Amino acid sequence: xxxxxxxxVLGGAVEIEKEHRPLVQELLPLLETxxxxxxxxxxxxxxxxxxxxxxxxxxxxxxKMDVAAKNVxxxxxxxxVDSGSVITKEKEKTKLQEETSxxxxxxxxxxxxxxxxxxxxxxxxxxxxxxxxxxxxxxxRHPKAVDTTDTLLKIFLxxxxxxxxxxxxxxxxxxxxxxxxxxxxxxxxLAREFASCRKEAxxxxxxxxxxxxxxxxxxxxxxxxxxxSRPARSPELRMKLGEALVKATRNCGELVPRYSQHLxxxxxxxxxxxxxxVRASSLSNLGDVCQLLRFSLGVVVNEIFxxxxxxxxxxxxxxxxxxxxxxxxxxxxxxxxxIMEVLSSTLKQLYQLLKIVESTDAxxxxxxxxxxxxxxxxxITRDYLFPKPSFTKHIQVLP
Numbered sequence: 001x002x003x004x005x006x007x008x009v010l011g012g013a014v015e016i017e018k019e020h021r022p023l024v025q026e027l028l029p030l031l032e033t034x035x036x037x038x039x040x041x042x043x044x045x046x047x048x049x050x051x052x053x054x055x056x057x058x059x060x061x062x063x064k065m066d067v068a069a070k071n072v073x074x075x076x077x078x079x080x081v082d083s084g085s086v087i088t089k090e091k092e093k094t095k096l097q098e099e100t101s102x103x104x105x106x107x108x109x110x111x112x113x114x115x116x117x118x119x120x121x122x123x124x125x126x127x128x129x130x131x132x133x134x135x136x137x138x139x140x141r142h143p144k145a146v147d148t149t150d151t152l153l154k155i156f157l158x159x160x161x162x163x164x165x166x167x168x169x170x171x172x173x174x175x176x177x178x179x180x181x182x183x184x185x186x187x188x189x190l191a192r193e194f195a196s197c198r199k200e201a202x203x204x205x206x207x208x209x210x211x212x213x214x215x216x217x218x219x220x221x222x223x224x225x226x227x228x229s230r231p232a233r234s235p236e237l238r239m240k241l242g243e244a245l246v247k248a249t250r251n252c253g254e255l256v257p258r259y260s261q262h263l264x265x266x267x268x269x270x271x272x273x274x275x276x277x278v279r280a281s282s283l284s285n286l287g288d289v290c291q292l293l294r295f296s297l298g299v300v301v302n303e304i305f306x307x308x309x310x311x312x313x314x315x316x317x318x319x320x321x322x323x324x325x326x327x328x329x330x331x332x333x334x335x336x337x338x339i340m341e342v343l344s345s346t347l348k349q350l351y352q353l354l355k356i357v358e359s360t361d362a363x364x365x366x367x368x369x370x371x372x373x374x375x376x377x378x379x380i381t382r383d384y385l386f387p388k389p390s391f392t393k394h395i396q397v398l399p
Contacts (some may be wrong), residue, residue, distance in 0.1 A: 025054065032047075035047035115130045118133075146181060149178060176190075183251075191262040197237075242282055260296055267282050268307060271307060279311075280322070290304065291333060291334035294334045301331075305346050308324045326369060329372055329373040332373065350377070351374075354370050355374070
């Protein structure tokens with residue numbers, strides 16, 4: 001290839017100036033060495049012809065040199081064509097990627113616009129599906145959905161007063177998705193909604209004297225009116241609302257203590273619900289929140305312990321008592337060795353309460369839960385009183 005390029009230069013492809021001719025003359029010894037030592041006969045012949053052409057300043061020019069110069073020109077044109085085709089392909093690929101991304105953005109934008117337009121549909125299933133679709137778009141951080149969080153928040157809050165459970169649960173899921181973006185507004189609103197549902201259930205219980213079965217489960221009458229514009233929520237919906245509240249709280253991560261003043265009162269009010277399953281669900285959610293709050297509980301720990309103690313002593317429902325023991329277990333797991341400081345005033349009462357439940361409770365599952373809680377307390381106490389020795393050496397350099 002190099003010999004062909006030299007042949008093309010000597011053949012007139014590039015004009016050699018007078019000042020560059022000595023440089024060409026310096027190639028003669030190299031060409032002579034190549035002509036004597038190279039194994040290929042063709043290369044030897046081409047090298048000899050090039051030596052003759054340089055020595056005669058191009059006066060003697062063989063036919064082979066013409067062919068080599070022409071071949072180099074064709075190869076250069078081919079390289080130009082190939083490079084041009086590669087550049088063209090790269091441009092087409094980039095253009096295709098841009099068109100694909102723009103088409104995907106257009107599709108997602110059209111998807112948001114379609115879901116937003118379906119909110120005004122007269123059919124309830126379509127409206128509910130639109131709310132769920134918007135909640136999914138918020139969860140996946142759709143740009144257009146994130147830009148309209150204020151509008152979507154108002155829409156979800158308005159749907160909380162709807163009497164259809166499908167619309168109501170879809171709005172709750174929408175608020176849970178919004179909690180990642182607008183936690184300061186969503187979590188207090190969910191807590192207020194949960195507390196207001198408990199008040200509505202309590203009002204119904206105080207105004208009715210019938211509809212309670214032997215197990216204590218309330219059955220509302222269809223003709224019964226709550227006396228307010230808000231529809232009464234079923235126990236299943238209240239439990240789902242509590243679960244959604246805890247789910248939104250978990251998404252906050254380390255910012256959970258900021259919303260403790262909203263979460264704890266709402267969940268403690270749910271413990272007073274007339275439905276045993278709602279009380280059990282509220283206690284379970286309370287345990288999860290306590291485990292997340294850990295050291296941020298403060299003096300509220302004493303109130304939580306008093307509430308759990310009263311439930312274990314007075315509540316007739318086995319599910320509620322199981323959930324109460326679960327609260328203590330999660331509280332111990334969350335605090336760890338810090339219970340010696342946080343629960344210093346109630347630790348003895350806590351141990352006595354668990355021992356009483358373990359030995360006297362009528363439900364065997366509740367007794368089993370009490371044994372688990374006592375095991376947690378035993379492990380924490382042993383680790384606190386008998387810490388594991390650390391085989392480390394501290395080297396200090398004296399001045």
